[in-house]
Amino acid sequence: AIDISGYNEDELKGVLPILHSLYDNSETEQDALVNGKGLAMVYIKLHDRDKAREILEDLICKYEIKCIEPQMDEYAESIAECKRILNQISE
Numbered sequence: 001a002i003d004i005s006g007y008n009e010d011e012l013k014g015v016l017p018i019l020h021s022l023y024d025n026s027e028t029e030q031d032a033l034v035n036g037k038g039l040a041m042v043y044i045k046l047h048d049r050d051k052a053r054e055i056l057e058d059l060i061c062k063y064e065i066k067c068i069e070p071q072m073d074e075y076a077e078s079i080a081e082c083k084r085i086l087n088q089i090s091e
Contacts, residue, residue: 016039
């Protein structure tokens with residue numbers, strides 16, 4: 001993962017293609033959740049709530065159903081976090 005905490009707006013815009021690539025090419029579902037949430041957070045920092053919302057909704061749509069499968073409990077926390085972020089940016 002890339003630590004973007006100290007990045008300014010131009011630096012964030014510069015890493016967007018890398019973050020998109022990481023998300024699009026995630027090898028596991030857990031990686032996709034982590035990379036997708038990170039990408040959404042960058043869009044929020046760049047004040048692009050629509051794009052962040054689109055990614056979060058995509059993650060929830062893809063992985064929420066897996067939360068009810070007993071062996072997939074680890075997704076439940078990530079999905080709950082995606083929903084919290086989505087609620088915050090939708091207010």
